[in-house]
Amino acid sequence: MKKIKKMFRYENVGILFVFPAFLYMLVFVGYPIIRNIILSFQDVGAGNLVRGTKNFIMFDNYLELFKDSVFKTSLSNTLKYTILCLIFQFMIGFLLALCFNQRFTLAKPIRGILLVPWMIPVTVTALMFKLLFATDIGVINFILRSLDLINKNIEWLTTPGTAMFALICANVWIGIPFNMILISTGLTTIPKELYESASIDGANKVQTFFNITLPLLKPTIESVLILGFIYTFKVYDLVYVMTSGGPVNSTHMLSTYSYKLSFEMFKYSKGSAVANVLLAILLVVGISYIKVTTSGEEE
Amino acid sequence: MKRKKIIALFAVLAMTASLVAGCGSSGNTGDSAASVDEGTTAGEEASVNEGSEEEPAPETESSGDAEAVTIWYYWETEGHQVALDQVIQEYNASQGNYEVTAKYVPFADFKKQLSIGASADELPDIAILDSPDHASYVEMGIFEDITGKFDVGNYYEGTVNSCTVDGKLYGVPFGVNCLALYYNEDMLSEAGCEVPTTWDELMATAKALTTDSVTGLALCSVQNEEGTFNFVPWLWSTGATSYDINNENGIRALSFIQSLINEGVMSKECINWTQGDVMNQFIAGNVAMMENGPWQIPTMQSEAPDLNWKVTLIPKDTDYSSVLGGENYAVINGGNVEGALDFLTYATSEEKVKFMMDKFGYISADKTIAENQFEADSPYQPFVEELNYAMPRGPLAEWPSVSDAISLAFNQVITGTATPEDAAAQAQATIDGIVK
Numbered sequence: 001m002k003k004i005k006k007m008f009r010y011e012n013v014g015i016l017f018v019f020p021a022f023l024y025m026l027v028f029v030g031y032p033i034i035r036n037i038i039l040s041f042q043d044v045g046a047g048n049l050v051r052g053t054k055n056f057i058m059f060d061n062y063l064e065l066f067k068d069s070v071f072k073t074s075l076s077n078t079l080k081y082t083i084l085c086l087i088f089q090f091m092i093g094f095l096l097a098l099c100f101n102q103r104f105t106l107a108k109p110i111r112g113i114l115l116v117p118w119m120i121p122v123t124v125t126a127l128m129f130k131l132l133f134a135t136d137i138g139v140i141n142f143i144l145r146s147l148d149l150i151n152k153n154i155e156w157l158t159t160p161g162t163a164m165f166a167l168i169c170a171n172v173w174i175g176i177p178f179n180m181i182l183i184s185t186g187l188t189t190i191p192k193e194l195y196e197s198a199s200i201d202g203a204n205k206v207q208t209f210f211n212i213t214l215p216l217l218k219p220t221i222e223s224v225l226i227l228g229f230i231y232t233f234k235v236y237d238l239v240y241v242m243t244s245g246g247p248v249n250s251t252h253m254l255s256t257y258s259y260k261l262s263f264e265m266f267k268y269s270k271g272s273a274v275a276n277v278l279l280a281i282l283l284v285v286g287i288s289y290i291k292v293t294t295s296g297e298e299e
Numbered sequence: 300m301k302r303k304k305i306i307a308l309f310a311v312l313a314m315t316a317s318l319v320a321g322c323g324s325s326g327n328t329g330d331s332a333a334s335v336d337e338g339t340t341a342g343e344e345a346s347v348n349e350g351s352e353e354e355p356a357p358e359t360e361s362s363g364d365a366e367a368v369t370i371w372y373y374w375e376t377e378g379h380q381v382a383l384d385q386v387i388q389e390y391n392a393s394q395g396n397y398e399v400t401a402k403y404v405p406f407a408d409f410k411k412q413l414s415i416g417a418s419a420d421e422l423p424d425i426a427i428l429d430s431p432d433h434a435s436y437v438e439m440g441i442f443e444d445i446t447g448k449f450d451v452g453n454y455y456e457g458t459v460n461s462c463t464v465d466g467k468l469y470g471v472p473f474g475v476n477c478l479a480l481y482y483n484e485d486m487l488s489e490a491g492c493e494v495p496t497t498w499d500e501l502m503a504t505a506k507a508l509t510t511d512s513v514t515g516l517a518l519c520s521v522q523n524e525e526g527t528f529n530f531v532p533w534l535w536s537t538g539a540t541s542y543d544i545n546n547e548n549g550i551r552a553l554s555f556i557q558s559l560i561n562e563g564v565m566s567k568e569c570i571n572w573t574q575g576d577v578m579n580q581f582i583a584g585n586v587a588m589m590e591n592g593p594w595q596i597p598t599m600q601s602e603a604p605d606l607n608w609k610v611t612l613i614p615k616d617t618d619y620s621s622v623l624g625g626e627n628y629a630v631i632n633g634g635n636v637e638g639a640l641d642f643l644t645y646a647t648s649e650e651k652v653k654f655m656m657d658k659f660g661y662i663s664a665d666k667t668i669a670e671n672q673f674e675a676d677s678p679y680q681p682f683v684e685e686l687n688y689a690m691p692r693g694p695l696a697e698w699p700s701v702s703d704a705i706s707l708a709f710n711q712v713i714t715g716t717a718t719p720e721d722a723a724a725q726a727q728a729t730i731d732g733i734v735k
Contacts (some may be wrong), residue, residue, distance in 0.1 A: 046435045046696055050417045135568050136585075158567040158714060246522045247570055247714045248707065263411035264523065265699045266435055 033279065040273040046266035061273040071274065074245075074252040078278075081168060081253065082232045088172045089228060093179025100180070101187045111184070118177035126241035129170035133157050160250035163243050167251060170238060175231070179224055186220030187213070219293075226289040230282055254278040365391075365398040368638040369423040371413075372626075373406040374659075378597055382658035390645050397638040417441050424634035425642065427473055427626050430461040431524065431702070434694040436629065437462075442469040443632040448640060449647065457623045457691040458664040464694065470627040471647055472664035474656050476592045477621040477689035478532055479681055480614065484607040486513065486587040494611050498536075498555055501588075501614040505564035508587035515564035517581065518590035519574040520713055524699070526706040527692070528622055529574070529590055530556070532613050534705070535690060536620040541701060542734050544708065545727035551616065553719035557712040570713055582606055592624060593682040594660045610681040612688070621689040625661065662686065697733045704729040 040061055042054045065071045100111040117125065132139050133156035141153045156162045190213065198208050236255040239245065245252035245260065252260070254274055262271030370387075374380060380403065387399045402423065404412050410432060416422040417439055428436070436442055446468040451459045454472055462470030482494065490508050495501040505515025519529045531541060533556060537548035559565040572580065578595045580586045582603040590613060599606065612619050628646070630639045645651065649668060656663045656672060662683055663669045669686070673679045692698060708726035711717035717725065 047438045049414065049439055051440045130571075136566065155567050158570050160714070160716065243571075244522070246710065248522070248710045248716045250716075259411075263414060265703060266414070266439075267700075268414070 036272045036275060036279075039269055040276050042269050044268040049266075049268060057269075061270050062277075064270065065273055065277070070249045070252060070257060073249060074254050074257040074274075075277070077164065077251060078233060078235075078253045078255075081164065081171070081235065082229060084168050085171045085175060085232045086225060086228050088168070089175035089179050089232075090225065092172070093176045093224075094183055096176065096180045097183035097187060101184055111180075114180060115177045117174050118181075120174075122174065122237045123241055125170060125174055126238045129166065129173075130157065130242050133166045157243060158247050160247055163247060163251050167239060167242060170242065171232065171235065174238075175228060178231070179228065182224045182227075183217065183220060186217045189220075190216045222292045223289070226285060226292065229285050230289075233282060233285070234278065365395055366635055366638050368397050368399045368425065368635050368642055370399065370401040370425045370427065370642075371404050371409070371423040372401060372427040373404055373409045373429075375403075375405065376594070376598070379659050382655050386646055386651055386655060390642055393645070394641075397635075397641060399638075399642050413441070414439075420633075422631045422634060424631055424636070424639040426629050426631060428629060429524070430458065430472070430623070430625055430627050431692040431694070431698050433462050433470055433627050433629065434464055434696045434698060437464045437469045438696040441631055441633075443630040443636055443639075444469060445471070445630055445640070449643070453667050454664045455623075455666055455669075455686065457689065458625065458627075461623070461691050461694050462627045462629070470629040471643060473626040473628055474652075474659060474661035475623060475625040475664045475669075475686065475689075476594055476661055477623055477682060477685050478529065478590050478592050479610050479612060479621065479685045480588060481581060481591055481595075481608055481610050482588045483581070483584070483586075484609050494609075495614045496612070497614050498616050502555075502558070502562070502564070505559065505588065506562060509564045513585060513587055514566045515586075516559060516588045516590075517565060517569055517572065517577045517586040519572055519577050520569040520709060521571065521573060522703075522706045522710045524702050524706075525573060526570075526709065527702040528624060530705060530709045531622045531692065532590070532620045533616075535622075536613070536616040536618055538617050541692065541705065542730055543727075544705070544730065545723045548617075549723045549727075550719045553708060553712045553722055555616070556709055557715075557719055560713050560715075567713060570710055581608075593662065593679055596660045596678055597658075608678075610678055612681065612685055619685075619688040621685045623686075623689040623691040625664065695734070700733045701730055704733075 041056055041058055043057045043060075044054050048054055096114065100107050100114075131137070135141065135153050135155045135158065138153075138156065140156070141150070144150045144154070154162060156166045194212050194216075195208060198212060203211070234255055235253055236259070239251060239253050239256050240259075243251045245256045254277060258271045258274035258278070260271075261267045261274060370383075372383065374383070383401060387401055391398055406429075409428065413422070413426060413428070413436065417436075422441060426436075433442075444467050446466075449468070449471050451468065451471065455475055458472035458475050459468075462468060462472065480495075486508055487494065487504070490504075492504045492507050493500070495504045501516070508515040520526050534541070534544070534549060534552045537552045539546060539548035539552060543549070556565075560567055569577070574591055574595070577586070577589050578591055578599065581589045581591070582599055584606075599608070613621055628643055630636055630643065646655075649665075652663050652665060652668060653672070655661070656668070660679070662679065663672055669683055673683065692702065695701065704726040707729075708717075708722040711722040711725075712719050
């Protein structure tokens, strides 16, 4: 009885709470990650996936990757894609949040409707954008032609550069609501008294924005950017449906290339090495997220 | 403090309860998935029963201690699924030892599911898979050696080769297909063109057929196995092989495809079109000629009954050439091998093969059946002729990597990101690294 009482001491209860989640993470997240790291140090292909010896070749897979031009493209694509998406999602999301934070009729319902892109399954969005950007039947080319901006259809998804642009457009469209809603939540936490006293002191809109809104939103902005980075960096379904990494491997991301190596070409170890590069980068970002959020709490 | 303890206790209780509930609900999902399956099979049964009413209800036979035999397949066409299901139902009704069920796995996931299944030891008893992948899975060691258990003496040599490794038979061909050239007869006669038989004629015809709203030719050019399937007939027609591309012949094939794009007689969009998309463009009248397979015929006949089209051999450079496609049955080792073999013996009987080939729009892999399978004026007949020129891809365990190099080279010239010479050299370097 005493033992049980001790177990339920206030500071121990927390551990009990965390335990189920910890167990879940260990089995469904921890095990695959460790298994994947081991796999990336071996030479597993079609021949020895099920039977035969799996030799440890240590870093050979990784060394090979850094000589592989498709891997280099996917790495730089993933970074380019993530950063460009983040910039546009964040800026547009921020502007919309500021706009719908004003009290006017329909502000709330419109804010609700703006969430729709975030709720639509990504595959559906991807198919939609694939059709929008289609060369001959696409709405975007039709509009551009009608406005006399172009006289020949642009081959959006069949030219390397524009295919990337189309992917970024689609993802920005998906990501705006996420940025908007988090920032508007952040905005509501800023006490109104600050704005009132600022207006009494004669500060104009721009001054209040840069001296009150922005500094007080800093923790929110940091979280939004880091979470956004993580969500965007691990993109898979959007790219798989819209371009499958094409044309000519020009829109491969780390995730799609890893899939292709593992499940289309039976190079399991090389595929898992790509996945681990993805993991390593996200781990760094994830740790910095924890640092940012916890330091915010201490303040 | 006491209140906190009570709250904590309740919270922990609630959590444990939710864990149990979690298990319960996952059990439910399993059940509901099963009921969905039943639903679909029931639906298919219903449609099957329309065809043959005297068939006994399968449920009565399926009870008792019949051993389960599972099949994985990837056909998305409804007609294919219904036909396979009918054969399975008839088999289940004909005997009481085995209960066969089939599961659809999408083509894009099929290889992944087999790989994952292999490492997790959760495989079906029979897989019906794309023939060029057969050798890879044999190397993986998941297929049963069935040498001597089936008589494949009358089968087309290429199909038997696709499931033979080191002289041992690891599968039975399900059916064959190959690619040929479809053309819109009305468009051709309107433009006053003859049916093309050579590349030069094809280019001239395609130019004559191309208008503002119609492109002359389309072929699926996606960068994967499906694309490779559509490219190799052009490659092989020059005398180049899958493993020897960086030469005059290989470069000529790449240049020809590139010139189709440059002359505007083929749309660059083809790199995003699956064979199904190409067929849709053809029946919509956006494309005058296409390279495609016989499995499209049932759909074309029902979707566009008024469209006036015909099939001919793929025009040649040096030799007529086509590519052998189709699926093989493979028996998984470690599963219910006896049951799988029993079902395969049933499914490969002449009567069942004829029935399925008919419904599938496939040609039997058995030469003797294939030769009498169609009437002389049947749209399938050109495909039977084309089969004489059709060659298999591989068989090679590393075929997926070779295939990737080939489809990449064609995609490079189509998108204009590399010259035919550079694309050929690059593909050759990749292939040499795989096949020493």
